[in-house]
Amino acid sequence: GEDVEQSLFLSVREGDSSVINCTYTDSSSTYLYWYKQEPGAGLQLLTYIFSNMDMKQDQRLTVLLNKKDKHLSLRIADTQTGDSAIYFCAESPNTGGFKTIFGAGTRLFVKA
Amino acid sequence: DAGVTQSPTHLIKTRGQHVTLRCSPISGHKSVSWYQQVLGQGPQFIFQYYEKEERGRGNFPDRFSARQFPNYSSELNVNALLLGDSALYLCASSWGLADEQFFGPGTRLTVL
Numbered sequence: 001g002e003d004v005e006q007s008l009f010l011s012v013r014e015g016d017s018s019v020i021n022c023t024y025t026d027s028s029s030t031y032l033y034w035y036k037q038e039p040g041a042g043l044q045l046l047t048y049i050f051s052n053m054d055m056k057q058d059q060r061l062t063v064l065l066n067k068k069d070k071h072l073s074l075r076i077a078d079t080q081t082g083d084s085a086i087y088f089c090a091e092s093p094n095t096g097g098f099k100t101i102f103g104a105g106t107r108l109f110v111k112a
Numbered sequence: 113d114a115g116v117t118q119s120p121t122h123l124i125k126t127r128g129q130h131v132t133l134r135c136s137p138i139s140g141h142k143s144v145s146w147y148q149q150v151l152g153q154g155p156q157f158i159f160q161y162y163e164k165e166e167r168g169r170g171n172f173p174d175r176f177s178a179r180q181f182p183n184y185s186s187e188l189n190v191n192a193l194l195l196g197d198s199a200l201y202l203c204a205s206s207w208g209l210a211d212e213q214f215f216g217p218g219t220r221l222t223v224l
Contacts, residue, residue: 004154031210042116042202042215043155088154092210099168100145100213102154 004103006089011109018076020106022089025070029091032065034074037086037105046074046087076108084110114138116205116216124222125193133188133219137205143167144186145213146178147202155202161186162209190221198223 003025012018024032033048049056049063049072056063062075076083086105093101117136125131137144143162147155160168161180175191184205190197200220204213 042217043204044215045212048212090154099157099160099170100155101157102147104152104154 004089004091004101006087006103006106008104009107009109011111012079014079014081014110014112016079018074018079018083018108018110020074020076020087020089020108022072022074022103023070024072024089024091024101026091026093026101027067027070029093031092032063032072033088033090033092033100034061034063034072035088035090035102037088039085043088079108079110081110081112084108116203116214118201118203118216118219120219121217122220122222124224126224127193127195129193130189130191131193131221133190133201133203133221135186135188135203135205135216137184137186137203138214141205141207141214142184143206143209143211144180144184145204145206146186146188147204148172148197149200149202149218151199158188160209167209193223195223197221 006022034046035043060077064073088105089103090100119134145160146158149155157170159178164180178188180186200218202218203216206213
């Protein structure tokens with residue numbers, strides 16, 4: 001089956017690192033994504049990783065992929081109050097046509 | 113360049129009515145996908161269209177239909193509305209089938 005699971009809430013202090021975790025079920029997924037959604041706004045693609053990679057770094061963002069455990073994480077270094085948002089993990093399975101499966105989202109609270 | 117645009121931004125309907133939502137992709141993008149995001153959940157994939165053909169379909173009833181026009185804009189139609197259809201409907205466009213998706217701000221549908 002297709003399912004993406006994430007913890008619902010994360011609270012960190014400004015300047016600390018945030019780590020948001022996700023597990024997915026479809027091992028055929030070629031792409032795994034992290035999206036950000038701010039209140040009243042659409043989804044913004046933050047970063048993605050190919051399934052044949054273990055890690056990807058993009059400025060303050062680090063994505064780690066453990067394909068064996070089907071575990072994906074997003075680390076935000078030096079978290080700022082502007083990072084407060086909902087973060088969605090998503091996968092694109094290679095079966096059943098083209099579609100993107102999203103998790104329920106992790107709400108990140110950044111305390112000043 | 114304008115991003116993905118959707119209309120209307122908000123809509124209120126009553127049970128049993130039908131609704132048409134519209135989406136204009138980024139210029140040059142040939143693929144449009146539709147998602148339903150119920151409050152507190154992640155987006156659920158409804159359809160993907162590419163070059164005016166349906167290329168992916170999520171687990172939604174036949175009351176949901178869509179089409180893509182020669183200019184690559186798209187409409188999502190929902191018949192016999194139910195209370196549970198109340199959600200934010202997101203449109204995303206991409207250049208090709210598996211390319212990065214850019215999301216519009218969404219149409220918030222309320223069914224009374």
